[in-house]
Amino acid sequence: MRPTQAMLRPLTDRAMASAGVRHVRNPNMPRARGILTLKDHVYFAKATAEGSGRNGTVKSNGDAPLELKMAMPKVIGGKGDGQNPEQLFGMGYASCFLGSLQLMAARANKKHIAENAKVHTNVFLGHPTDPDLEGFGLRVELSVEGCEDDEIIAAAHEFCAYSRALKHGVEVTVNKV
Template identity: 30%
Template sequence: MTQAAKLLYTARTHTGGGRQDGMSRSSDGRLDVRLSPPGGAGIGTNPEQLFAAGWSACFEGAMEIAARKRKITLPRKCAIDAEIDLLLDEGAYSLRARLNVSLPGLDREVARDIVDEAHQTCPYSKAVRGNIDVAVALT
């Protein structure tokens, strides 16, 4: 990070109990969730769902910026279906991701350019680049 970088926001959470039977709360109280293992019988969500929600929301914001640069308005019904896989391979856990982007009504080539630019600029995409397998599809 350069010295000229401007801090825009810091998210703060407190988590206890982990994914087995935990909870996570944000410092401002807007997030207050129970945690449970993926596919388990627990009543809470899991970190993979939270990651999918955060990444897809951020990615849509990056698409909005890319569209504005082109003087295009994103379709009102644009959507991202994010899938985060939790993998176990030879005793080690890892993640794999798919972002399925829908931009109905946009020219396919223009939509592809917006999605590609968003994937280059989205902070979540940048954070995982080279660390996990990611597929970004235009549906």
């Protein structure tokens, strides 16, 4: 199988074409953004960060507890001797997208086309182009390897919880304890 790379944009900005997915949004049109809300939940994960922020520790208690030492990457002044949030985000997104890809293939009675697929993520941390935004922002690229079906890839992008979060936004509540 030859690797397929699909840089995915929100599906509302695309039209399906016989040769694949093509961009059709008018860049001069402002994009209205809503927020995705939940009517219920079927699972929740709890994580706690402690210590020196990006150089502290993070724990998740659940079915398989996990504790990691966090460290800023060397390229932004850290020691690079631990994990960082961008790695964790990329791992979660890749895993969620792969599951969505396999589910969409199965629903289309094409389970075999995604059985050996791989999803690669590149998560970029950088400065926003908007001069009014301080701090950092993220840019994400997904590459799908081993699945040649653009419609299945697009359906996975529409279904994946991470893709939805980035496309539609998520409800965030900040509480003081």
